[in-house]
Amino acid sequence: MSAFLGLYIHSFRIHTIAHSPITTMSHSYTEENYIKAIYKLSANGTQEVNTNAIAEVLETKAASVTDMLRKLSAKDIVNYVKYKGVSLTEQGERVALQIIRKHRLWETFLVEKLKFNWDEVHEVADEMEHISSTLLTNRLDEFLGFPKFDPHGDPIPSETGEMKQIKQRLLSDMEVNDAGVVVGVNDSQPLFLQYLDKMGIALGSKIKIIDKIPYDNSLEINLEDNKKLLISSEVSKNIFLSA
Amino acid sequence: MSAFLGLYIHSFRIHTIAHSPITTMSHSYTEENYIKAIYKLSANGTQEVNTNAIAEVLETKAASVTDMLRKLSAKDIVNYVKYKGVSLTEQGERVALQIIRKHRLWETFLVEKLKFNWDEVHEVADEMEHISSTLLTNRLDEFLGFPKFDPHGDPIPSETGEMKQIKQRLLSDMEVNDAGVVVGVNDSQPLFLQYLDKMGIALGSKIKIIDKIPYDNSLEINLEDNKKLLISSEVSKNIFLSA
DNA sequence: CAGTGAATTTAGATTCACCTAAAAATAAAA
DNA sequence: TTTTATTTTTAGGTGAATCTAAATTCACTG
Numbered sequence: 001m002s003a004f005l006g007l008y009i010h011s012f013r014i015h016t017i018a019h020s021p022i023t024t025m026s027h028s029y030t031e032e033n034y035i036k037a038i039y040k041l042s043a044n045g046t047q048e049v050n051t052n053a054i055a056e057v058l059e060t061k062a063a064s065v066t067d068m069l070r071k072l073s074a075k076d077i078v079n080y081v082k083y084k085g086v087s088l089t090e091q092g093e094r095v096a097l098q099i100i101r102k103h104r105l106w107e108t109f110l111v112e113k114l115k116f117n118w119d120e121v122h123e124v125a126d127e128m129e130h131i132s133s134t135l136l137t138n139r140l141d142e143f144l145g146f147p148k149f150d151p152h153g154d155p156i157p158s159e160t161g162e163m164k165q166i167k168q169r170l171l172s173d174m175e176v177n178d179a180g181v182v183v184g185v186n187d188s189q190p191l192f193l194q195y196l197d198k199m200g201i202a203l204g205s206k207i208k209i210i211d212k213i214p215y216d217n218s219l220e221i222n223l224e225d226n227k228k229l230l231i232s233s234e235v236s237k238n239i240f241l242s243a
Numbered sequence: 244m245s246a247f248l249g250l251y252i253h254s255f256r257i258h259t260i261a262h263s264p265i266t267t268m269s270h271s272y273t274e275e276n277y278i279k280a281i282y283k284l285s286a287n288g289t290q291e292v293n294t295n296a297i298a299e300v301l302e303t304k305a306a307s308v309t310d311m312l313r314k315l316s317a318k319d320i321v322n323y324v325k326y327k328g329v330s331l332t333e334q335g336e337r338v339a340l341q342i343i344r345k346h347r348l349w350e351t352f353l354v355e356k357l358k359f360n361w362d363e364v365h366e367v368a369d370e371m372e373h374i375s376s377t378l379l380t381n382r383l384d385e386f387l388g389f390p391k392f393d394p395h396g397d398p399i400p401s402e403t404g405e406m407k408q409i410k411q412r413l414l415s416d417m418e419v420n421d422a423g424v425v426v427g428v429n430d431s432q433p434l435f436l437q438y439l440d441k442m443g444i445a446l447g448s449k450i451k452i453i454d455k456i457p458y459d460n461s462l463e464i465n466l467e468d469n470k471k472l473l474i475s476s477e478v479s480k481n482i483f484l485s486a
Numbered sequence: 487c488a489g490t491g492a493a494t495t496t497a498g499a500t501t502c503a504c505c506t507a508a509a510a511a512t513a514a515a516a
Numbered sequence: 517t518t519t520t521a522t523t524t525t526t527a528g529g530t531g532a533a534t535c536t537a538a539a540t541t542c543a544c545t546g
Contacts, residue, residue, distance in 0.1 A: 028502080028503090030502080030503065030504095050523080050524085051523075051524055051525085052522095052523065052524080060503090060504075060505095061504075061505065061506085062523075062524060062525085063504085063505070063506080063507095063524085063525075063526085064503070064504050064505070065524090066524065066525055066526085067502095067503075067504080067525095068503080071502095071503095082511090082524080082525070083510090083511055083512065083523080083524060083525075084512095110379070110382075113386055114379070114382040114383065114386055115382065116378075116382070120378070123376075124374070124376045124378075124379055127373075127374050127375065127376075128371075128374060130370075131367070131370050131371060132370065133366075133367045133370070135359075135363070135367075136353070136357070136367055139353075139357040139358065139359070140357065142357075143356055143357055271532080271533090273532080273533065273534095293493075293494085294493070294494060294495085295492095295493065295494080303533090303534075303535090304534080304535065304536085305493075305494060305495085306494085306495075306496080306534085306535070306536080306537095307533070307534055307535070308494090309494065309495055309496085310495095310532095310533075310534080311533080314532090314533095325494080325495070325541090326493080326494060326495075326540090326541055326542065327542095
């Protein structure tokens with residue numbers, strides 16, 4: 001209100017600067033899930049995200065997605081052009097990063113403090129990520145010692161949305177005699193993580209590629225204790241090693 | 244199942260035994276809030292809870308409450324007779340105790356681990372109490388060392404719904420020269436708790452009644468360091484001392 | 487015990503997130 | 517470039533939780 005005054009008193013001009021709105025709008029549980037889904041789908045591949053893809057990950061129908069995209073568009077969370085797909089706006093991306101921050105901090109809490117296994121945390125964190133208090137989020141972050149990566153090796157966004165990005169490459173992209181340390185997984189489904197547990201592969205495991213079978217692209221690898229393992233192509237596409 | 248076989252096998256009768264359902268039905272966020280509200284309202288005063296009271300604590304309208312009571316009645320969570328009020332069924336009480344268990348464990352976590360003040364935890368815990376995982380709840384309980392009381396002195400129900408009940412009486416019911424230790428508060432509103440903070444009254448504080456002013460029932464008390472305080476009747480009705 | 491006032495319930499709408507089925511737009515193939 | 521297939525959107529409707537306004541029941545008081 002009073003900010004406009006200055007506009008007309010030319011020597012006492014007060015400049016109203018356009019800034020990101022302080023009114024951090026809150027979003028419904030459902031909206032947050034859509035925002036997260038769109039973020040994740042646009043993370044790999046920078047193009048627009050299409051309706052069916054969102055419907056699939058959220059286990060809903062395309063028509064429902066269209067409804068929500070209209071709504072999120074009106075709230076300036078997504079850039080939405082009919083039939084052309086969506087992308088997050090800057091504001092939308094900020095919101096997404098906060099949700100992911102909470103998700104990954106809670107996952108870290110569950111594993112580090114409550115002794116959950118890394119395959120047990122995803123579902124629970126999917127609920128916890130919607131707890132709204134930012135004081136809580138920041139205190140949790142502090143309590144955990146400001147971790148930079150979650151139990152699956154995924155980076156945890158800071159309060160301002162920044163993430164440590166580490167150089168990593170897929171095990172499937174490596175050559176014979178290459179070696180590295182497991183720093184992340186590309187799939188957090190319980191069945192995959194349980195398989196890794198059984199094989200003795202965890203974050204921090206040292207791996208060396210012994211042989212590559214051209215027929216099916218499976219790999220023969222060595223773990224630190226010289227344990228030899230055969231890894232299918234499918235599996236090797238979901239393990240990140242330090243570059 | 245198989246244990247029952249022998250009982251009826253000789254006549255070939257298969258007897259369906261009514262037992263508490265193993266299918267622990269899940270309840271919506273909203274339903275849980277109603278269940279908690281009814282529990283709290285029936286805790287003080289064992290009579291039936293009336294519609295308007297529920298509407299008031301949930302900040303909703305009586306008509307909405309009626310709708311929900313019908314629904315909860317159909318689910319056998321409440322005993323509801325039109326125009327006569329409600330009470331929780333046994334099953335409803337079990338559900339209520341699990342919600343309260345989660346609420347109080349989270350409050351304890353926030354204060355003990357995340358350095359929240361006791362006046363900051365209620366609202367956050369109101370969100371966290373709806374996280375469904377019982378594994379989480381039990382691991383949290385363990386992590387906190389199986390606490391029996393929350394930061395306001397309220398008892399935390401065990402996994403089976405049992406609570407330690409300690410003998411306590413209201414400060415307002417005590418006489419001159421009586422003394423005791425603060426073991427709980429009857430009101431967890433931030434403003435009240437902040438007032439206690441300012442006065443230096445916390446759980447564990449030793450209090451002795453020095454004088455009682457008949458005119459307004461206010462009290463003159465001594466804290467452990469011989470600090471004298473004047474406490475209004477209103478305030479003294481919300482502080483529990485060990486009996 | 488009838489009559490009034492308060493509490494409660496019903497009736498009818500609204501909003502959110504979802505659905506199915508049909509129409510429209512886009513993309514791929516002939 | 518038509519035709520066909522796929523994707524996406526519209527249209528219309530459902531259930532959950534809410535609301536307002538009107539009707540009903542209860543409880544008290546004269």
